[in-house]
Amino acid sequence: MNQLQLAKQLKVSCESCSLSDLCLPKGLSPFELEKLDDYIERPRKLEPNVQIYQPGEKFFGIYAVRTGGVKTYLTKKTGEQQILGFHLPGEIFGLDGLEHFAHRCYASTMDNTSYCVIPFERLDELCGELPELRRQIYKLFGHELNCDHAHELLLGQQTAHERLATFLLSISSRFKNRGFSPNSFMLPMSRHDIACYLGIAVETVSRLFKSFQQQGILKINRKQVDIQDMERLREMVINCEDPESF
């Protein structure tokens, strides 16, 4: 096998990627997809708890998670962090770099993780030619914004148990969308990260998991979650927003 063939094999192909209908290429025509495909870097692999970027670092492109999980977060000088989002396979991150073409937050892996990088300059050039790609970018962007808005509602107005319920429903529906069971899944993040995302203390997360379990709403063993009463979980969250849609 010569170099060329090898390179071709190694090259990531969006078309063949099992996540392509969840990721950026969703809705693009084969022609458009091929053009985009040429630009995407081969997946990178990282171990758990490795930093991908930090504030001030140059923005190169949009990241797409293939396997594992990534968290994005800000920190206070005193060290506390606020996790902004968890990014599961098929989801993207890195848009925080768009304002100044430099990142504003941190991104780290939570697990063994592989991801693609879509170089932004190339993507932007393509956007000039492909209206459908532009639309896809807008959608992606609007989705990020709406996720952040839902997170603000959670942080500003929900009680601790509402927050945890909202969180579980969100993870559940994201697994479901990806074809996995919505009732039984493995959380990719630590208790500490959950607490940090929800703006509550780790101890509170522990106590709430115990309480949910005692009420027969779920079974939990380390990171394995089994939702036993989805309806009760939904009743705990009474926003005007439909959590399914985030």
Place this chain on the structure above:
Amino acid sequence: MNQLQLAKQLKVSCESCSLSDLCLPKGLSPFELEKLDDYIERPRKLEPNVQIYQPGEKFFGIYAVRTGGVKTYLTKKTGEQQILGFHLPGEIFGLDGLEHFAHRCYASTMDNTSYCVIPFERLDELCGELPELRRQIYKLFGHELNCDHAHELLLGQQTAHERLATFLLSISSRFKNRGFSPNSFMLPMSRHDIACYLGIAVETVSRLFKSFQQQGILKINRKQVDIQDMERLREMVINCEDPESF
């Protein structure tokens, strides 16, 4: 004066708008500006507490505040709202509609307010031709996202007095950017709205204003704020983020 001249006079001109260096057109060439200008609707005027859009409503375009002030918010079924952002003259809102081409949150005036609407379909067409306009849009997107991230940090990790200090610094620097005094300004929103934005109770806002005043940090009379010790205010907020840049 014939109809045509009248129409031309009424037509809003970005070029002549005093806010143009804060708003979308910032950084566009005169040629690009003129093309964009043709599409922008004349400013609309509304009284205080009028709803501009609500969840589910079709997304027509990006809104730019000319005078007054606008708040965007989500609500829980129980009625509590979470204010997502305050939008002052020269600032934009409405990007929550990008995901599904329908809005996901509410937008209401807080004051007598006038605003422009930039029809999105036209804007998008122009984006195909004008790379510099695309870049401007990305910057806008990124800025919105970063503002929301800072808000999440505030809601998740800051104490009540840190929140109020952060809020005052943000408003102050936004007035400053617009050429007004950073030390003396009129808040366009009610105590209730401040509380709702900060995720705390109205009563807490009252008490904190009193406490800040007793400490000689500021003077406050209804909506008139005079910051007397900006440094102390800054010391109260110890994030890794520079609040000036939001």
Place this chain on the structure above:
DNA sequence: ATCCGCAAATGACATGGGTCAAATGTTGAA
């Protein structure tokens, strides 16, 4: 001016969830 209605401030009290400390699990390295 006076009155009305709403916004803001104030006081008294209650509590959700934070903090601290200790115990218990879990994992990975040697």
Place this chain on the structure above:
DNA sequence: TTCAACATTTGACCCATGTCATTTGCGGAT
């Protein structure tokens, strides 16, 4: 297998804020 380091759980205590009730103040209408 054992140990060390770290994650998670549990318990006891308490404080920053929320809640509720009342008062005060302002601004618009008459």
